[in-house]
Amino acid sequence: MTTLPQGHREFDDDIPSAPCSVDLVALEALAAELASLDYTVDGVGSLLGGPAYSALGRGQFAPALLEARRLLRHGHAEAVDRTGHADLTGARPVGNAGADRTGHADPVDARHAAGDTTGDLRAVPVLLWLLGEDVTEDDLRTAFPGIGLVGLERLRLIERIPQGPAPAGGTGADQESAGPAPASAGTTLASAGTDQVPSAWRAAVELRPYASDVGGNLWVASDLGSEQRPGRLRHDHVLGIGGASLTLAQAVMRAPVDRALDLGTGCGIQAFHLLAHARHVTLTDISARALAFARFNLLLNAPALGLAAHQPGERVSLRLGSLLEPVEGERFDLVVSNPPFVITPRTGDPAESYTYRDGGLAGDAIVETLVRELPGILTPGGAAQLLGNWEITEGTGWERRIRGFVPPGVDAWIIQREQLTPVQYAETWLRDAAENRDRDAYLRSYADYLADFASRDVEGIGFGSVWLRRPRTPSDLVRVTLEEITHEIEQPVGPHLAAAVGRADWLADHTEQAASGIGIAEEFLLVADDVTEERHQRPGAEHPGVILLRQGAGLRRTTLLSTELAGFVSACDGDLTAGQIAGALAMLLDRPDAAFTSELLVDVEQLIREGFLIPAV
Ligand SMILES: C[S@@+](CC[C@H](N)C(=O)[O-])C[C@H]1O[C@@H](n2cnc3c(N)ncnc32)[C@H](O)[C@@H]1O
Incomplete structure (x- = not known):
């Protein structure tokens, strides 16, 4: 059992709808078994093969599902040929005969020992946590012999699917509906051709391998997306690692700093990167669920992130609250934020807003607030980097409005990467939250978006990155640079941005x-x-x-x-x-x-x- 410092405002340590991180021993066992199943970015890539894996990267699940199902049914004989491994266990460290270095039983070898050499158990976590497929109890037990079903359920990573006649197809149920849904996106593998679904489990969350410059292989829990669990996302959906998360992570200038802040941490992805070059990282979010996911991820990956699992508070602090409120009176050398910048019509219907993307303010006020106020919490010479959308008022240049948010006496560099019309913007964000499934609701939301933009004479919406720096001394020269760069740039661009600031x-x-x-x-x-x-x-x-x-x-x-x-x-x-x-x-x-x-x-x-x-x- 461990606690992370939680700042000024108390919040619930253990949220039933988020993974549970109170049992450090179970987390350690889970990490060992995931590693043993080679559930890593490279491992999944070589398991699924190039075409299926890259399709997954494009959000196309079908090839990965077909291949993972096939591997679990028919085993690794073909997979071995395809990946070039003489034997599955041959790819593991020498001496790994049935148990890994932590002493945990190797599930693949356990299955071999049991005489069952057909299915490739590496497909189990892929099917379950990456693809949203139901998995049989037998497969889960064999794949996770150490932590077992009980342990996985206690960590709230899996949930049981009620037994009964097999339902036809997916439900399209709202993810917010209470209680376990009768079926998930996939079907139970062993159910094909039977009337009765054997005892089966499904993912309660997404648990995705992440390869980073931080500490090698990490696993990141977040809510399941609409591809994995059809239906509208829940309101307090905790976002996984998305395109914007990576855009920001790649843009951050990573000089060593003392104190860093990840504002709106979500699953904690920015904080993981910050831990590689900051002595201490504060993670804030308005959502206690998000903080529970972040806490779980920090503790699951503690060794790779350089955290002492029993004393994580030495390096991290979790704070609940809105915007700058949880860090009032504090100063940071670096602030990063992928804030909920999506401009959303304020219809008054709470079902229309999602905490991961909508900060609850009208128009681009969330970005305005951050650009105006972040310099005030920086140490002299400290910097903030954030992503955002800004409105472009009819008849004005894109830079006019966002330029006006920068307080006097602050260095700023704003790069606009993309500009959309209100119509394109509405389409993008309605699609994002799977809101386009119900035609009438979609039309209503679409009309709300257009009316909202029209009410402020908005003709375009800019997207880009903002860098702000507090001068070291009041006499330092400051400069505000605004530029539009819409072509492809080299990634990670952070070192190049840092070099430009140096010049x-x-x-x-x-x-x-x-x-x-x-x-x-x-x-x-x-x-x-x-x-x-x-x-x-x-x-x-x-x-x-x-x-x-x-x-x-x-x-x-x-x-x-x-x-x-x-x-x-x-x-x-x-x-x-x-x-x-x-x-x-x-x-x-x-x-x-x-x-x-x-x-x-x-x-x-x-x-x-x-x-x-x-x-x-
Ligand atoms: C776009 S997600 C970013 C998550 C993660 N940092 C990343 O880079 O992927 C925005 C996060 O901000 C949080 N959030 C929403 N409104 C907020 C507010 N007013 N103050 C602080 N965080 C907020 C959401 O709960 C969500 O976790």
């Missing part, structure tokens, strides 16, 4: 020095390694009509160069200072005026800011 700081230092006559003119510059030049000219033309610099990495920018700037860049090999190159060009082009040099150096600064040129150090 901007370097330029700011030189701008301050410029008053004393130093500036970048004294600096040696190099062309960044990923940069290439393209010249385009009409056939037969004497000179190129277009000269471009292109980045192969990071934000993958392209920029147009004047002939002078192209000449400057080609001389940036670290031998001459920027001032010397500019001077030589002025002579060559017969432009001895000071304006030529200073305008050229302003353009050079922009090339440094964008990473085409870098200081030679």
Whole structure:
């Protein structure tokens, strides 16, 4: 039994509709058995095979379901051939004959020992927790001989399906309906061709392997999605690792910090990454269920995350509450947030809102609140990174409204990655929560979305990332940069964003020095390694009509160069200072005026800011 510090507001430690994390021994046993079943990202990939696995990544369950069902029925003989393993156990550590290093029985070997060499038990957790399929009691018992059915049920990872005549097809039941539903998305494997469903179990949650730079293989529990459990999501649905979660995780600049905050933690995914470079991480959420999932995930993965399972409070603290309220009066070096930024019509019907995506405020007020208030909880030099949607009012540029949220005296870099019309936005979010199953309800919700946007003259909705930094001292120069980057960028982009911030700081230092006559003119510059030049000219033309610099990495920018700037860049090999190159060009082009040099150096600064040129150090 363990407790995590819970901040100021008391909240229930054990929520019946979320996994239970009070039994550390059971969690340890579960982790050992999942590892033993090779229930990892690579393990599942090699089990299902490339096509089925990549289809799963696209949200297409069918090939994975067919393959996992086949593996469980007909065993691993073919799987062994396909994955190239001489024997299933051969892929495991030497000496793993029937028991793993923790002393737990290996379920695959246990099945072999029992003389049953047909089914591939690695398919059991895949079918159950990834694909939402019902699993027989026998298969569960054999796959998890250590923790067993009782242990899995006590952790609230599985729930029994009532016995009785097999229902025809899925129910389409609302996930919020009380009590276990009569059938899940899948059918009970052993039920085919019989009238009676043998005792079967289904997942109570999703439990997904996650490979990360943090500590290797993790398992992350969240609520089942609508693919796994048809019907409307429950209101306090706890989101698994989604596209936005990964977008943010990949964008975070991961310098070592003392205290970090994950605001709106959900299943805890951002906090897991933060634990790799923050001494202490505070996780907040408005949903006690979300915190219960996060707590379960932290403790299940404690060794990989560098947490002492018996004393997790040394590194993490869980807080219940809205926005900044649970951390009032505290300061953080880094705040990350994938907040509930989805703009939702305020119809007054609580059934229309989902805590994972809707913060309960009108329009883009949740993003506005965070952008305005987060700088106030940062230490000097501390930064916040968040994702968000912002409204674009009719007749204005996309940057106007979001720019207005940034408080004075704060460094900001806002990148718009996508812009949708109100119609596209309504479609996206109605589809997301499986709200498009009932035609009338769908139409009503669609109309609500359009009316809501129209009431504020919204013609577009921007999506992107926001970086905010509190200056180290009040006299530091601050800069607000807004740009639209809609092409594909390199991932993870975080290191490139950090390098860009480093270059901007370097330029700011030189701008301050410029008053004393130093500036970048004294600096040696190099062309960044990923940069290439393209010249385009009409056939037969004497000179190129277009000269471009292109980045192969990071934000993958392209920029147009004047002939002078192209000449400057080609001389940036670290031998001459920027001032010397500019001077030589002025002579060559017969432009001895000071304006030529200073305008050229302003353009050079922009090339440094964008990473085409870098200081030679
Ligand atoms: C989009 S999910 C993000 C989950 C996770 N951090 C991730 O990156 O995938 C937003 C989370 O914010 C929580 N939330 C909603 N309203 C909130 C509020 N007013 N204050 C704090 N958290 C809130 C939701 O419960 C949900 O867990």
